[in-house]
Amino acid sequence: MSHLLRTVCLLMVSWALMAPSLAQAAPRYLFKIATLAPDGSVWARHFQAFQNEVTAKSNGEIGFKLYMGGVMGDDRAMYRKMRIGQLQGGGFTMTGISETVPDFRVMAIPFLFRSYAEVDRVAEGLFPLFQKAFLDKDLVLLAMTEVGFVYTMSGAPVTTVAQLRASKCWAPENDPLSRSFLEDMGVTPIPLSIPDVLSSLQTGMINTVFNGFYGSIVLQWFTKTKYITDTPFGYAYGGLVFAKDAFDKLPPQHAALMATVAKKHFAGLLLDTRRSNEEALVTLKNNGVKLVATDKETLRQLMTVRDQKTVPRLVGTAFSKGIYEAAIRLLTDFRAKPAAGAAAK
Numbered sequence: 001m002s003h004l005l006r007t008v009c010l011l012m013v014s015w016a017l018m019a020p021s022l023a024q025a026a027p028r029y030l031f032k033i034a035t036l037a038p039d040g041s042v043w044a045r046h047f048q049a050f051q052n053e054v055t056a057k058s059n060g061e062i063g064f065k066l067y068m069g070g071v072m073g074d075d076r077a078m079y080r081k082m083r084i085g086q087l088q089g090g091g092f093t094m095t096g097i098s099e100t101v102p103d104f105r106v107m108a109i110p111f112l113f114r115s116y117a118e119v120d121r122v123a124e125g126l127f128p129l130f131q132k133a134f135l136d137k138d139l140v141l142l143a144m145t146e147v148g149f150v151y152t153m154s155g156a157p158v159t160t161v162a163q164l165r166a167s168k169c170w171a172p173e174n175d176p177l178s179r180s181f182l183e184d185m186g187v188t189p190i191p192l193s194i195p196d197v198l199s200s201l202q203t204g205m206i207n208t209v210f211n212g213f214y215g216s217i218v219l220q221w222f223t224k225t226k227y228i229t230d231t232p233f234g235y236a237y238g239g240l241v242f243a244k245d246a247f248d249k250l251p252p253q254h255a256a257l258m259a260t261v262a263k264k265h266f267a268g269l270l271l272d273t274r275r276s277n278e279e280a281l282v283t284l285k286n287n288g289v290k291l292v293a294t295d296k297e298t299l300r301q302l303m304t305v306r307d308q309k310t311v312p313r314l315v316g317t318a319f320s321k322g323i324y325e326a327a328i329r330l331l332t333d334f335r336a337k338p339a340a341g342a343a344a345k
Helices: 002-025 042-057 077-081 102-108 116-135 161-166 176-184 194-203 215-217 252-286 295-315 321-335 338-343
Strands: 029-035 062-067 087-093 139-154 169-171 189-192 208-211 227-229 232-245 290-292
Touching: 029 042, 029 077, 042 062, 042 252, 062 232, 062 252, 077 087, 087 102, 102 116, 102 176, 102 321, 116 139, 116 232, 116 321, 139 215, 161 295, 169 176, 169 208, 176 295, 189 194, 208 232, 215 252, 232 252, 321 338
Parallel strands: 029 062, 029 087, 169 189, 227 290
Antiparallel strands: 087 232, 139 208, 139 227, 139 232
C-alpha cells in the first residue's frame, strides 16, 4: 500500500510540474486568419513562413490558425467574420477590402504603371497613408501583398477596342475602377467574385478576364483563355489585415515583432510573386497560350478614356482626391528622375 501511495504522490507531483509547460503550449494570443490564396501557392507559403517565425520568436505566445483557399468565403464573408470576432485577420484582395477602405484601390487605376519600379516607389510612399485609412476603420494593415501586373486573357484575341466590346468581359465584383473604365469604353462587364470566375469561363458566361500569369495557372483560368494581350491592364494587389481590437491586445514588443516579421516575409513575397509570374509565362506559352500585341492607337484610346472620363468621375467617390493626388505626385516625381526610364521594364 505504501508503495502505491508513493507512486500516486510521484505522479501528482509530475503532473503539477508539467502543468505550467502544458499551459504555455497554448498561445496567449491566437489569430485566426483566412485568405483566398490556395494552399501550396507562393502566397500561402509566405503566410505560413510569417506565422512560423512570429510564433517561434514570441516563444509560442502568438499563434495562428490559417484558413486557405477561400474556405471562409470571399473577401466580404471574411470581413464580416472579422467584425463578429470569428476571424482576427485576413489576406484580402484589393477589390474586397476596398469596399471598407476605398483609398486602398487607387493603385489599381487601369494602365497606371509602366514598371514594377514605379509600383514599388508609389506603394512605399502611400503605405503610411493606407495604414491610417485602415486604422480609421478599426483595421491594421500590416503588409501589402501582390498578384502583380494583370493582363487581358481571352478565348479569342483582344487587341482592339472593338474586339473588347464584342467580348463577354468579366469585372471583379464590387470593383468600381474596372467596371467604370470598361463601361466608359462601351463594354458591358459581367461582375463576379473571384471564386465564381472559373465556372463562368467553363459555361461560356464570360470569355475575357484579367489576371497575372501565375494567378491564371493557380486558379486554372488559363484552361479557358488561350490569348493574352501583352500590355498590362493594371496592377493587382492586396493586404495582410488584422482587426484592431485583436491586434491591440498584443504587448508592444509583440506588436513590433509582428510588424518586423511581416515586412521581411511580405517583401520576399513580392520578389517570389514576380519570379513566379516570369516562370508562369513560360509555362503558359508551353501550353499553347499566345501573346497578342495591342497597337499604339488602341492604347492611346484606352488612356484617353481613362484620363478624360473614368478618373474624373471616380475621384472623390471610388477614392479620395487626396490619395489620388499623392499617388500621381509620387509617380510623376519618379518618372522625372533620369534612372526611372531605365527601370521601366
